[in-house]
Amino acid sequence: QVQLVESGGGLVQAGGSLRLSCAASGRIFSSYVMGWFRQAPAKEREFVATISSSGRITDYADSVKGRFTISRDNAKNTVSLQMNSLRPEDTAVYYCAARYGPNRRVESEYRYWGQGTQVTVSS
Numbered sequence: 001q002v003q004l005v006e007s008g009g010g011l012v013q014a015g016g017s018l019r020l021s022c023a024a025s026g027r028i029f030s031s032y033v034m035g036w037f038r039q040a041p042a043k044e045r046e047f048v049a050t051i052s053s054s055g056r057i058t059d060y061a062d063s064v065k066g067r068f069t070i071s072r073d074n075a076k077n078t079v080s081l082q083m084n085s086l087r088p089e090d091t092a093v094y095y096c097a098a099r100y101g102p103n104r105r106v107e108s109e110y111r112y113w114g115q116g117t118q119v120t121v122s123s
Helices: none
Strands: 002-007 010-013 018-026 033-039 046-051 058-060 068-073 078-083 092-099 117-122
Touching: 002 092, 018 033, 018 092, 018 117, 033 068, 033 078, 046 068, 046 078, 058 068, 078 092
Parallel strands: 010 117
Antiparallel strands: 002 018, 018 078, 033 046, 033 092, 046 058, 068 078, 092 117
């Protein structure tokens, strides 16, 4: 069992930055692939970024590539999402998730989920 708790969301103006963090407890964090997903109002949850268990392999949605950076600290059991050049369309609830196995973009392949943190970008 893995418990995930996100933090760092908030209100920011377009062009600004936020850093989201996800703290994990429970089983061995370094064994899990970690992902970030988001859900905007009236939309389905979508993939944002994922990072391999070692941290060496990352993958991003096209909509955030070059603006967002995912990273992890296995010694501290945390995964982060640095978000720069934020746009109003980035407004959503952001979730971190964990899975065994290779990096994946599909949310159904992630077993553990946090409660989410709200990010609001004003224009």
